[in-house]
Amino acid sequence: MSLDEFRAEVRDWLEVNCPASMRTPMASFDEACWGGRHFEFASDDQRLWLERAGEKGYTVPTWPKEYGGGGLSKDEAKILAEEMKRINARPPLVSFGIWMLGPALLKFGSHEQKLEHIPKIARGDIRWCQGYSEPGAGSDLASLRTKAEDKGDHWLVNGQKVWTSYADKSDWIFCLVRTEPDAPKHEGISFLLFDMESAGVSTKPIKLISGYSPFCETFFDDVTVPKGQLVGERGKGWTIAKYLLTHERKMIGDIGAPTPLSQLAREKLGTEGGQLEDAMLRSEIARHEIDAAAFMFTVQRATDEAKAGASLGAFSSALKYVGTELNKDRHEKLLKIHGSEAFEWEGQFSRDGAVAKDWLRTKANSIEGGTSEVQLNIISKRILELPDR
Amino acid sequence: MSLTLNEELQLLKESADGFFAEKSPVSDLRDLRDREDEVGYRADLWQDMAEMGFVGILLPEEAGGADFGYVGAGLVAEAMGRQLTASPFLAHSVVAASLLKALGDEDRLGALAAGDELYTVAIDEGPRFDLAGTKMTATQAGGGYTLSGLKTFVPDGHVADHILVVARTSGTAGETDGLSVFQVDKGAKGLIADRTIMADSRNWAKLSFNATPATLVGTLDGAYSAVERATDLANTVIAAELLGIAEECLTRTTDYLKERQQFGVTIGTFQALQHRASHLFCEIALTRSAVLKALQTADEGGPVGWFAALAKARAIKSAELATNEAIQMHGGIGMTDEYDIGFYIKRARPLAHLYGDYNVQADRFAALSGY
Ligand SMILES: Cc1cc2nc3c(=O)[nH]c(=O)nc-3n(C[C@H](O)[C@H](O)[C@H](O)COP(=O)(O)OP(=O)(O)OC[C@H]3O[C@@H](n4cnc5c(N)ncnc54)[C@H](O)[C@@H]3O)c2cc1C
Numbered sequence: 148m149s150l151d152e153f154r155a156e157v158r159d160w161l162e163v164n165c166p167a168s169m170r171t172p173m174a175s176f177d178e179a180c181w182g183g184r185h186f187e188f189a190s191d192d193q194r195l196w197l198e199r200a201g202e203k204g205y206t207v208p209t210w211p212k213e214y215g216g217g218g219l220s221k222d223e224a225k226i227l228a229e230e231m232k233r234i235n236a237r238p239p240l241v242s243f244g245i246w247m248l249g250p251a252l253l254k255f256g257s258h259e260q261k262l263e264h265i266p267k268i269a270r271g272d273i274r275w276c277q278g279y280s281e282p283g284a285g286s287d288l289a290s291l292r293t294k295a296e297d298k299g300d301h302w303l304v305n306g307q308k309v310w311t312s313y314a315d316k317s318d319w320i321f322c323l324v325r326t327e328p329d330a331p332k333h334e335g336i337s338f339l340l341f342d343m344e345s346a347g348v349s350t351k352p353i354k355l356i357s358g359y360s361p362f363c364e365t366f367f368d369d370v371t372v373p374k375g376q377l378v379g380e381r382g383k384g385w386t387i388a389k390y391l392l393t394h395e396r397k398m399i400g401d402i403g404a405p406t407p408l409s410q411l412a413r414e415k416l417g418t419e420g421g422q423l424e425d426a427m428l429r430s431e432i433a434r435h436e437i438d439a440a441a442f443m444f445t446v447q448r449a450t451d452e453a454k455a456g457a458s459l460g461a462f463s464s465a466l467k468y469v470g471t472e473l474n475k476d477r478h479e480k481l482l483k484i485h486g487s488e489a490f491e492w493e494g495q496f497s498r499d500g501a502v503a504k505d506w507l508r509t510k511a512n513s514i515e516g517g518t519s520e521v522q523l524n525i526i527s528k529r530i531l532e533l534p535d536r
Numbered sequence: 537m538s539l540t541l542n543e544e545l546q547l548l549k550e551s552a553d554g555f556f557a558e559k560s561p562v563s564d565l566r567d568l569r570d571r572e573d574e575v576g577y578r579a580d581l582w583q584d585m586a587e588m589g590f591v592g593i594l595l596p597e598e599a600g601g602a603d604f605g606y607v608g609a610g611l612v613a614e615a616m617g618r619q620l621t622a623s624p625f626l627a628h629s630v631v632a633a634s635l636l637k638a639l640g641d642e643d644r645l646g647a648l649a650a651g652d653e654l655y656t657v658a659i660d661e662g663p664r665f666d667l668a669g670t671k672m673t674a675t676q677a678g679g680g681y682t683l684s685g686l687k688t689f690v691p692d693g694h695v696a697d698h699i700l701v702v703a704r705t706s707g708t709a710g711e712t713d714g715l716s717v718f719q720v721d722k723g724a725k726g727l728i729a730d731r732t733i734m735a736d737s738r739n740w741a742k743l744s745f746n747a748t749p750a751t752l753v754g755t756l757d758g759a760y761s762a763v764e765r766a767t768d769l770a771n772t773v774i775a776a777e778l779l780g781i782a783e784e785c786l787t788r789t790t791d792y793l794k795e796r797q798q799f800g801v802t803i804g805t806f807q808a809l810q811h812r813a814s815h816l817f818c819e820i821a822l823t824r825s826a827v828l829k830a831l832q833t834a835d836e837g838g839p840v841g842w843f844a845a846l847a848k849a850r851a852i853k854s855a856e857l858a859t860n861e862a863i864q865m866h867g868g869i870g871m872t873d874e875y876d877i878g879f880y881i882k883r884a885r886p887l888a889h890l891y892g893d894y895n896v897q898a899d900r901f902a903a904l905s906g907y
Contacts, residue, residue, distance in 0.1 A: 407905070409902070409905055409906070409907040412907065413906070413907055418907060421903070421906070421907075422902070422903070422907060423902075423907050429902055429907060430895075430898065430899075430902075432902070432907070433898040433899070433901055433902040433905075434898060436901070436902075436905065437846055437849050437850060437898060437901055438822065438850075440826065440846055441822040441823065441825055441826040441846065441850045442822055444539060444822075444825035444826055444828075444829045445821055445822050445824075445825040447539050447825070448539040448540070448824070448825040448828065451538040451539045451540045452539075452540055454538070455538070455540050462821075465817065465818045465821055468814075468818055469818050469821075469822065520811065522814075523810065523811040523814040523815065524807070524810065524811075524814075526814035526817055526818070527807075527810035527811070527813065527814045530814075530817060531790050531810075531813055531814060531817060532790075532794075533790065533793055533794065533804040533805070533809075533810050533813065534794060534802050534804050534805050535805065536801065536805045
């Protein structure tokens with residue numbers, strides 16, 4: 148099938164299968180479909196859209212068909228994305244399974260593990276959370292201490308994770324554990340998958356400055372995990388952990404194409420002779436939008452280069468660093484557009500403080516998935532090859 | 537369109553990088569400056585550039601050009617930015633070529649491609665780029681025109697054989713209507729070309745005209761959009777030169793960070809410096825994408841203003857940061873004339889002003905974005 152034929156087919160398929168109410172922009176990611184055993188669909192349309200897209204593999208267009216993916220080439224996937232964008236289709240599913248675990252499993256998992264887990268990610272049956280950070284292991288992730296002891300036919304897991312996003316809403320966790328207590332810190336780590344309903348797992352939500360409570364402390368108290376649920380080689384989990392992080396960073400950094408600040412400013416403040424009246428604000432917005440546009444073309448360039456065979460590698464750190472710092476800046480500018488009204492925290496007028504709360508939430512962007520400083524360390528070492536002490 | 541270089545352009549890039557690194561290292565510019573060379577560039581290098589196809593890079597093959605388009609011209613400019621190559625390339629091969637094409641003038645393209653006679657373009661009349669504000673008037677005299685007044689900041693103005701001058705044939709300063717382009721030849725009556733030695737030790741000139749005979753190029757009164765298009769297109773290539781400057785500063789600086797020892801360690805181990813260098817790397821990476829996008833858009837032939845303003849603004853910002861950081865991270869040696877890094881900052885700033893500095897670009901970007 149030629150690409151043009153493919154486009155026509157995708158268009159027809161979307162026309163028939165994407166419900167009208169799923170062709171409207173989402174106000175925030177909270178309106179997205181996250182899937183999982185306990186997910187409460189906001190509407191029948193949302194459920195239908197997930198089921199139809201999941202069956203076709205269009206939730207994960209480029210993953211192999213064999214594991215429930217769409218089996219599309221990168222060119223075809225680009226066409227699907229363009230066609231979805233054309234009709235404003237929402238993503239049928241968003242999840243840590245899609246962004247993080249899936250790519251790592253496809254690369255490092257056994258055939259059985261892929262057969263077991265990938266289709267459930269693709270269909271949105273299982274929602275995953277990420278068990279990396281611990282109270283004593285943040286930027287210095289490799290110093291983690293949660294341990295998994297070899298008990299012959301199973302692993303016995305004990306320890307604590309923290310900042311586990313959506314742990315209380317997730318079905319399974321991909322977790323970094325120490326299996327080799329005596330090995331050097333990067334070499335004794337393994338990558339383990341287990342069910343959050345296993346006996347001994349408990350979670351406790353943590354509230355953020357934004358008032359949202361998206362993450363938890365997660366405790367493991369004598370959790371039994373079958374041997375077959377360790378991914379890759381025992382003690383070699385650090386390689387997988389890092390590979391997964393490059394995907395996470397690309398995702399966090401990719402701010403997509405949000406509504407331009409200038410449009411929001413025009414709507415809120417109006418224009419005079421085609422220009423925003425407040426010259427200082429206009430100039431601040433222009434500065435921001437120049438950088439944002441250049442960033443957008445940089446994401447596109449990185450994608451095109453990857454398509455041409457180059458590996459993204461440490462450049463994902465550059466995208467994460469710039470994308471998140473820009474997003475923070477964008478929300479600072481939004482405050483200026485809204486003036487003192489930006490800080491209303493409750494009530495209908497402010498949609499319960501959406502502007503203020505979203506602004507505060509962005510402060511985490513340059514922390515989660517590795518801080519900005521850590522990204523700059525990675526760029527120094529891996530791209531600029533500056534010496535270590 | 538993919539934001540990457542195809543194989544042909546990749547080869548052009550490699551040959552341009554190699555050519556300028558070998559034929560015109562920064563020491564050449566230093567030499568031209570120290571000898572107070574009157575021509576301000578090396579004629580033999582220009583000859584070699586013509587043979588490489590660089591001189592006629594934007595021109596069609598029928599006219600004797602290499603027809604590599606703006607992406608190609610950008611790659612050459614970037615390579616020249618790295619070496620700070622002194623050359624009439626920008627004035628002749630980019631600005632004049634873009635203007636004559638935008639005016640629909642076919643007659644001069646062959647001469648442009650050959651490069652034996654140099655062309656340049658004269659627009660500015662004061663310290664800021666302001667095309668609509670053009671005041672110089674052309675007076676009808678006999679069958680032709682004469683020009684009187686002053687043009688400044690004309691690249692290669694004192695060595696050019698032919699100057700394309702923007703002047704008013706109707707309306708008043710501030711109006712976009714009423715501008716026309718004229719050709720004035722070297723040695724014309726009443727033309728005084730004064731070389732202006734500037735910080736970058738390159739070729740700039742003030743030109744004064746006194747009832748100087750001039751020939752109309754293109755149509756009368758309606759040249760604004762053609763000149764604007766030419767300066768937009770030129771800005772995409774200027775952005776590429778600034779990108780080359782920024783890149784080279786980053787490379788030289790990281791090299792120095794790996795070599796200089798203080799406190800018993802190489803200074804590149806200091807995280808404060810690592811982070812600044814890494815931040816600079818990211819800034820330049822963004823600029824590279826914006827510049828490539830603008831150059832590709834220029835080649836597609838449609839409206840290019842928004843992309844040119846974006847690329848030029850980004851390139852100015854990155855070059856400013858890169859040249860400042862380069863000096864700071866070199867310490868005292870970065871301030872010495874003997875060391876080359878200072879040549880980069882002295883080129884980056886005046887170049888940024890050619891056809892509009894950061895604020896001009898940001899203003900245009902906002903206006904074209906509808907605010
Ligand atoms: C909203 C949110 C969601 C998250 N979700 C998850 C999740 O789902 N799963 C998960 O495992 N984790 C998650 N995290 C945790 C996140 O990955 C960590 O917070 C992050 O890695 C930083 O670790 P830390 O908080 O311990 O800070 P620290 O490492 O203590 O850092 C404190 C400060 O020191 C700086 N610093 C530390 N080391 C260096 C260094 N070497 N050089 C220079 N500066 C340094 C940091 O940049 C930072 O500014 C989430 C965090 C947030 C905020």
